[in-house]
Amino acid sequence: MIKKILLNKWTKKIAGRLIIFGDYKRLIRPYHVNLMYFNEKIGPEKKPNVGDLLSKVTFHYLLNYKGIKSLKAKRTIRITFIGSVIQFLTADAVVYGSGFLFEYVAEKFGKKKLKLDVRAVRGPLTREKLVEIGYDVPTVYGDPAILLPTFYTPVISAEKKDFLVIPHWKTVDKYIEMGYPVLSPLTDDWQNFINEIASAKLIISSSLHGVIIAEAYGVPAILLDEVEKGNLFKYQDYYYSTGRKEFVRVKTVEEGLSVPAPSLPDLERMKQGLLDAFPKDIFK
The missing domain is CATH 3.40.50 (Rossmann fold)
Incomplete structure (x- = not known):
């Protein structure tokens, strides 16, 4: 039983580094920028939540706006955009406009000891929680949906x-x-x-x-x-x-x-x- 529990923890940790938010159909692409967003379809009609959908939409609009034509990178990078998704990260990432869902998830997230390159957060409450954990966070606020x-x-x-x-x-x-x-x-x-x-x-x-x-x-x-x-x-x-x-x-x-x-x-x-x-x- 103990071996099985340890194995489950190990496999979950490895899976968290290889796939995007538990979706085995979306693998992390090495040496690319990988957008971390939920693609789950929910409700009786099985449709995505609009915030999750707009994360992908806004990301690609901004790539075009900034003249970026490829997702290739010098190393494997994860980036968060729209939504309360920071607490779901399982590997180092760039944070751009995201936030925490609830205040109490921040302490648990801090125990993961991930490296975050924070460029902007949704608001001052998320910044406050990240600073408490020990991250450097600029005073740049805004949900990217405002763009x-x-x-x-x-x-x-x-x-x-x-x-x-x-x-x-x-x-x-x-x-x-x-x-x-x-x-x-x-x-x-x-x-x-x-x-x-x-x-x-x-x-x-x-x-x-x-x-x-x-x-x-x-x-x-x-x-x-x-x-x-x-x-x-x-x-x-x-x-x-x-x-x-x-x-x-x-x-x-x-x-x-x-x-x-x-x-x-x-x-x-x-x-x-x-x-x-x-x-x-x-x-x-």
């Missing part, structure tokens, strides 16, 4: 919806049954996801990327406080990165419709900081 307007211009409906609800994927049916206009965060069509957000006057969302994309495209967004495990860490991380220690959050859609629409943050300086921090040097 999407630089690359993609949405198709906006002539008649905008008054509001749109983006709930947690597990509660999409509940809000549809309640008669609200709903946009699922599970999708394989990221352009339509952005088009729908840009075609609304207000977004009420428990999806973090529903909020981020809305604000990036100039649509006011309110956080629907139906968040994972009731933990606001990743949401606070984003809001704090924009200088907002206080932000509107509501328990119901009706409450969201009854409060004034929040002011939009000015993301231009943050966007430029992210563009400047892009790790072009890691590519061959």
Whole structure:
């Protein structure tokens, strides 16, 4: 039994260095830059979470924007982009705009003793946790999804919806049954996801990327406080990165419709900081 447990730990450690986030169909390519993102398809319709999908989309847009034509590198490199994925790393990596999912996972992550080359993080809470562990972290903040307007211009409906609800994927049916206009965060069509957000006057969302994309495209967004495990860490991380220690959050859609629409943050300086921090040097 002890031998079996040790073998399992050893094989998991080796697998973590050879594959991308447990997906045996996605091997780490030696002497290439490997994007670390989840490709899991979930829910009854088996579709990816939009944040995971946009990690790949934004990465490739930025490669083109920076004139990078190959993923070849002088050594094997892993890089994180959009999402709360730092705690899932199992080998040394470059961090660009990612964050922790919850505050308490940081201590456990620190025990892995990985080498991180941090260029930017999602927000000051993630930076604080990484600094506590012992990493050098610049004060460059921003989820790379805020860069999407630089690359993609949405198709906006002539008649905008008054509001749109983006709930947690597990509660999409509940809000549809309640008669609200709903946009699922599970999708394989990221352009339509952005088009729908840009075609609304207000977004009420428990999806973090529903909020981020809305604000990036100039649509006011309110956080629907139906968040994972009731933990606001990743949401606070984003809001704090924009200088907002206080932000509107509501328990119901009706409450969201009854409060004034929040002011939009000015993301231009943050966007430029992210563009400047892009790790072009890691590519061959």
